[in-house]
Amino acid sequence: xxxxxxxxxxxxxxxxxxxxxxxxxxxxxxxxxxxxxxSPDVLPxxxxxxxxxxxxxxxxxxxxxxxxxxxxxxxxxxxLLGGTAAWFRLSSTAAGYPSSSGYGILDGSAxxxxxxxxxxxxxxxxxxxxxxxxxTVTLPQTTP
Numbered sequence: 240x241x242x243x244x245x246x247x248x249x250x251x252x253x254x255x256x257x258x259x260x261x262x263x264x265x266x267x268x269x270x271x272x273x274x275x276x277x278s279p280d281v282l283p284x285x286x287x288x289x290x291x292x293x294x295x296x297x298x299x300x301x302x303x304x305x306x307x308x309x310x311x312x313x314x315x316x317x318x319l320l321g322g323t324a325a326w327f328r329l330s331s332t333a334a335g336y337p338s339s340s341g342y343g344i345l346d347g348s349a350x351x352x353x354x355x356x357x358x359x360x361x362x363x364x365x366x367x368x369x370x371x372x373x374x375t376v377t378l379p380q381t382t383p
Contacts (some may be wrong), residue, residue, distance in 0.1 A: 246378075251306025254378045259300045259308055261344050266331045268293040268313060270349060270356070270369065275326035279343035283328070291318050291369045295329075300376065310374035318369050324349045324361040327374075345376065 246254070270291045271283055283289070293316045300308045328343035347355030357372040 248305050251378045252303035252308075255303035255306055255308045255376055258345065258378075259303075259376060262295060262299045262329060262331050264297055266295045266299060266329065268295060268356075268371070268374070269328045269330060269343075270324045270358075270363075271326050271328065272322040273325055275346055275348065279328060279346050282342065288320050288322050290320050290322050290324055290363050291316055293369065293371065299329075303376075303378075306378045308376045310371070310376075313371040313374065315368050315370045318363045318365055318367045321363055321365040324356075324358055324363055324369075327356045347376070 269289055270293070272288045272290055273286045276283060276287070293313050295313060296311045298311055300310050302308065325348075326346055327349050328346050330343040349356040349358060349361065351358060351361055351372075355376065356374050359368075359370040359372060363369060
């Protein structure tokens with residue numbers, strides 16, 4: 240028999256909030272090129288160029304509603320390396336999640352629409368500004 244796990248809306252919200260509670264003061268949003276690794280437990284490898292790092296606010300996310308949390312405003316930053324943004328990683332400075340290690344708390348897709356991270360542009364030029372239009376984190380209520 241196949242697995243078919245489901246959780247309530249309130250449980251999905253609690254799960255998202257628990258994960259996002261790992262993001263402490265000093266947490267960052269890192270934007271990368273190339274294919275997204277299998278999980279945040281995998282270091283970005285060759286070809287995963289770090290294009291930009293943006294500082295999250297002191298309270299990075301609003302409380303989740305129906306398993307979806309939206310980021311509070313994120314200040315624009317400067318692109319470090321030109322390339323095409325494809326995915327992002329959220330990293331914390333909390334013990335076990337040092338932002339300097341490359342490991343993260345969660346990864347997601349990046350695009351100009353229809354992704355976890357919505358940017359003003361995915362074609363990034365070194366020295367140009369990068370702005371976040373929206374960032375959402377979702378905990379699905381059912382297994383695929």
